Amino acid sequence: MKELICIVCPRGCRLTVNENNDYAVTGNSCKRGEVYGKAEVTAPVRVVTSTVRVLQDGRVPSRDRAVRCPVKTSDAIPKGLIFDAVKAIEAASVKPPVRIGDVIIPHICGTQADLVATKNII
Amino acid sequence: MYDLIIIGGGPAGLAAAVKAKECGLKKVMICERSTELGGILNQCIHNGFGLTYFKEELTGPEYASRFIDMLKETDVEVRTDTMVLDISPEKEVHMVSPAMGYRVEKAKAVILAMGCRERSRGALSIPGTRPAGVYTAGAAQKYVNIDGYLPGRRVVILGSGDIGLIMARRLTLEGCKVLACVELNEYSSGLNRNIVQCLNDYDIPLLLSHTVTNISGDRRVERVTVSEVDNKTKQPIPGTEQYFDCDTLLLSVGLIPENELSRDAGINLDPRTKGPYVYDNMETSLPGVFACGNVLHVHDLVDFVTQEAQRAAAAAAEYVKKGQPERGEVLDVKTAGGVTYTVPQQICPADLEGDTKVSFRVNRVFGKSRIVVSSGDRELFTQKKPFMMPGEMQNVMLPADILKAAEDSITVEARED
Numbered sequence: 065m066k067e068l069i070c071i072v073c074p075r076g077c078r079l080t081v082n083e084n085n086d087y088a089v090t091g092n093s094c095k096r097g098e099v100y101g102k103a104e105v106t107a108p109v110r111v112v113t114s115t116v117r118v119l120q121d122g123r124v125p126s127r128d129r130a131v132r133c134p135v136k137t138s139d140a141i142p143k144g145l146i147f148d149a150v151k152a153i154e155a156a157s158v159k160p161p162v163r164i165g166d167v168i169i170p171h172i173c174g175t176q177a178d179l180v181a182t183k184n185i186i
Numbered sequence: 187m188y189d190l191i192i193i194g195g196g197p198a199g200l201a202a203a204v205k206a207k208e209c210g211l212k213k214v215m216i217c218e219r220s221t222e223l224g225g226i227l228n229q230c231i232h233n234g235f236g237l238t239y240f241k242e243e244l245t246g247p248e249y250a251s252r253f254i255d256m257l258k259e260t261d262v263e264v265r266t267d268t269m270v271l272d273i274s275p276e277k278e279v280h281m282v283s284p285a286m287g288y289r290v291e292k293a294k295a296v297i298l299a300m301g302c303r304e305r306s307r308g309a310l311s312i313p314g315t316r317p318a319g320v321y322t323a324g325a326a327q328k329y330v331n332i333d334g335y336l337p338g339r340r341v342v343i344l345g346s347g348d349i350g351l352i353m354a355r356r357l358t359l360e361g362c363k364v365l366a367c368v369e370l371n372e373y374s375s376g377l378n379r380n381i382v383q384c385l386n387d388y389d390i391p392l393l394l395s396h397t398v399t400n401i402s403g404d405r406r407v408e409r410v411t412v413s414e415v416d417n418k419t420k421q422p423i424p425g426t427e428q429y430f431d432c433d434t435l436l437l438s439v440g441l442i443p444e445n446e447l448s449r450d451a452g453i454n455l456d457p458r459t460k461g462p463y464v465y466d467n468m469e470t471s472l473p474g475v476f477a478c479g480n481v482l483h484v485h486d487l488v489d490f491v492t493q494e495a496q497r498a499a500a501a502a503a504e505y506v507k508k509g510q511p512e513r514g515e516v517l518d519v520k521t522a523g524g525v526t527y528t529v530p531q532q533i534c535p536a537d538l539e540g541d542t543k544v545s546f547r548v549n550r551v552f553g554k555s556r557i558v559v560s561s562g563d564r565e566l567f568t569q570k571k572p573f574m575m576p577g578e579m580q581n582v583m584l585p586a587d588i589l590k591a592a593e594d595s596i597t598v599e600a601r602e603d
């Protein structure tokens with residue numbers, strides 16, 4: 065039995081995962097908790113959020129011009145890849161206009177997830 | 187003359203504006219002192235927003251943009267870069283902006299949605315020098331996520347509020363070394379999820395029942411001293427000192443509703459929440475002035491901010507169309523047994539139809555327990571709670587018939603089984 069706190073949403077349900085019974089999950093309030101409980105014990109994953117540089121070429125600097133664009137991985141990626149993803153994110157940049165959901169790095173670190181923008185920047 | 191002026195363009199103000207239009211108000215204005223809408227959500231780039239409201243998991247900017255897009259479909263007048271300075275009891279709103287200068291606009295109803303600010307008190311009581319390198323966690327969050335620079339390299343965090351936890355992870359990912367998160371109480375005030383995801387994932391120690399007892403450094407922070415505290419007296423225990431060589435101390439010691447405007451307008455404030463006293467329709471002691479979101483009481487989930495704002499906007503629309511409602515009998519909502527406050531603080535059962543949501547917090551960790559609502563010595567309502575902690579706001583939905591059966595006051599109490 066492994067006890068853990070579900071982190072999929074802020075409710076933080078207390079889960080119990082039974083390794084001896086096909087990773088059966090109890091204590092969850094929704095289906096997502098079950099998926100998380102199984103995965104956290106077998107192959108933990110995380111959504112990574114950060115920011116990338118907004119290229120300013122030729123733009124007039126002003127105090128309401130964004131210099132960073134927030135981003136996230138479109139899906140959770142293996143926990144062990146977080147720091148590799150962060151390196152890739154550091155090297156990336158975007159050129160406005162940017163729309164929410166625009167792909168900035170496809171298949172980040174060879175995963176199924178893309179790095180996508182989470183803010184509209186004009 | 188405006189039907190409604192909303193002060194603050196964070197999630198509370200945005201949801202209120204959209205709802206006010208849905209309820210048929212004509213001239214609606216929203217004032218935001220920053221250059222963009224979205225409030226604190228703009229700097230909260232992490233995910234975890236919207237599961238209750240949108241049934242999906244969004245980042246802060248994504249959550250805000252959902253409402254900004256809805257607002258664009260309406261004719262609500264948006265004044266950004268506009269700071270509200272004063273509200274008169276006649277609901278004249280004084281504001282100033284670079285584009286329009288000083289203006290006074292009159293409204294039939296006003297919604298307060300100014301959010302909250304961070305406590306910095308934690309630092310004031312710490313002995314030692316006053317070098318650079320001491321920031322509130324939210325200020326650091328803005329530097330990193332909006333402005334794109336780091337506040338320092340080796341960091342100690344005082345207080346385990348959510349912003350501090352989120353920043354522990356954020357700074358770690360940016361290459362900083364977060365040495366410890368230091369919490370005075372024997373429990374964290376942050377959400378569990380953040381303790382798991384932000385500290386445990388990166389092996390950052392959470393020192394419960396500890397505090398920072400000295401800051402040293404000449405120009406810049408060089409070292410902080412951390413001591414264990416006695417849980418009863420909260421006083422440091424001599425001989426337990428640990429030293430952390432660091433260049434930055436972040437404070438995450440709580441949020442306070444931003445109520446200078448409300449106070450100056452003569453609105454009655456609750457010393458427990460530091461926000462206005464409100465009736466079940468979110469109306470403050472000043473008729474036609476409503477409050478919602480973090481200005482009313484500090485929320486941990488934006489979804490509940492949105493719902494509260496919609497409740498305030500629907501009531502404001504009602505007020506504009508029909509004038510001040512006949513209140514009839516007013517029930518005071520009292521607290522007992524570990525419940526620290528409630529919102530609303532007063533309920534008028536006369537025209538209630540559906541359920542009335544009462545939000546509250548508890549003062550310690552509760553295992554399996556029950557929320558009991560009583561009037562005099564009659565128990566009117568109970569609800570089981572599997573687990574409660576101070577960091578998580580709780581809600582109960584009270585049916586209209588039980589509120590109608592109450593006399594003078596109701597008491598909301600938490601009882602551990």
Ligand SMILES: Cc1cc2nc3c(=O)[nH]c(=O)nc-3n(C[C@H](O)[C@H](O)[C@H](O)COP(=O)(O)OP(=O)(O)OC[C@H]3O[C@@H](n4cnc5c(N)ncnc54)[C@H](O)[C@@H]3O)c2cc1C
Pocket residue numbers: 074193194195196197198199217218219220224225226227230233234235236268269270271299300301302324327348349352444447478479480481484485486487488489491
């Ligand atoms: C770091 C952090 C992490 C969080 N994490 C989560 C999470 O993971 N999940 C979740 O669901 N919730 C989270 N929350 C909670 C949620 O974001 C807040 O409860 C919510 O943003 C509060 O909304 P608000 O509109 O009341 O206040 P705010 O977002 O603070 O907006 C208030 C607005 O009013 C403006 N204003 C203030 N005074 C004036 C004035 N005089 N004139 C004009 N404008 C004014 C301000 O500029 C601001 O834009 C988090 C909060 C913080 C701070």
Ligand code: SF4
Pocket residue numbers: 070071072073074075076077091092093094095096097098
């Ligand atoms: S089980 Fe469902 S409701 Fe509970 S924390 Fe996990 S995702 Fe949230």
